[in-house]
């Protein structure tokens with residue numbers, strides 16, 4: 001179906017993904033009615049300039065000072081932080097102003113797997129205002145729907161397995177995943193303390209099992225160092241990572257269900273060897289068994305584009321928290337008219 005009405009968009013958090021999404025929204029010809037960010041050097045600047053373009057005539061407002069009453073918009077796209085707890089004030093502002101919310105924070109994909117009381121609070125705020133809430137981004141098709149689709153033909157499912165490798169060795173996040181750490185330092189830091197990535201990826205197998213109709217019983221997550229038996233070159237650190245030294249993090253997740261089906265995930269964020277490329281695999285072991293592998297060629301654009309392509313879904317969705325697994329597979333907007 002080709003839609004004619006143009007959704008009116010607010011961008012909340014105008015960093016990398018906020019500005020990338022704003023560019024895609026503009027390319028669709030949809031109006032951006034306001035942009036907000038916490039206090040700092042982005043406030044008072046033009047959103048277009050922050051996106052690296054000519055001015056668009058949209059001045060970024062301080063989210064702690066702005067007046068949201070009378071905000072005439074359909075959807076707020078929020079790209080601030082991964083953690084629900086840190087985003088609650090922003091959710092209250094946008095949902096309270098009567099806007100549907102699409103959040104890019106990774107915990108937002110499956111709030112019920114993070115903190116049930118925050119889930120219920122967000123759900124209640126959305127319902128009280130007659131609007132909907134959705135967490136989405138690049139996992140939508142590459143980690144959630146790919147897992148649901150691969151189980152589609154099954155008559156019986158024994159277990160599911162998810163494995164992904166992501167190249168962090170050329171990025172600024174080497175410390176976040178412990179590249180170059182001794183095993184002792186890794187155990188004391190990333191192994192022990194959630195930090196920026198702990199507790200987030202466990203929601204992927206939970207979300208897939210939930211989407212397949214299973215009842216989650218137990219979830220465990222462990223973070224361990226990825227170790228090579230030979231030196232591997234880390235471009236970001238400009239040095240070899242020697243055997244026995246951490247070349248990144250492996251997040252190992254195990255999920256059980258009341259029905260007896262299990263899912264496990266090995267998510268590796270690490271230095272790559274020559275010839276490796278980012279990819280994510282889902283395997284279903286059952287009758288029949290199948291594998292589905294996704295190779296993302298441009299994860300950044302894909303993540304911003306998932307938010308844009310879910311805009312119509314969330315406008316049409318029932319009030320409260322919605323999950324991508326409930327909204328159906330993400331659909332292209334390629335046939336929508338552009339300016």
Ligand SMILES: NC(=O)c1ccc[n+]([C@@H]2O[C@H](COP(=O)([O-])OP(=O)(O)OC[C@H]3O[C@@H](n4cnc5c(N)ncnc54)[C@H](OP(=O)(O)O)[C@@H]3O)[C@@H](O)[C@H]2O)c1
Pocket residue numbers: 012013014015016017018036037038039040041042063079080081082083086087090103104105106136137138139303
């Ligand atoms: N859903 C997915 O699949 C997926 C994929 C990749 C990344 N992510 C997540 O998406 C989020 C955004 O990423 P990014 O690269 O765009 O980050 P970023 O460049 O740091 O942008 C975040 C922006 O939000 C602002 N901000 C932070 N906290 C705020 C608050 N409480 N109120 C108002 N503004 C606030 C920041 O302001 P200042 O910089 O001015 O302080 C910054 O402009 C991150 O949490 C990231 O991990 C999700």
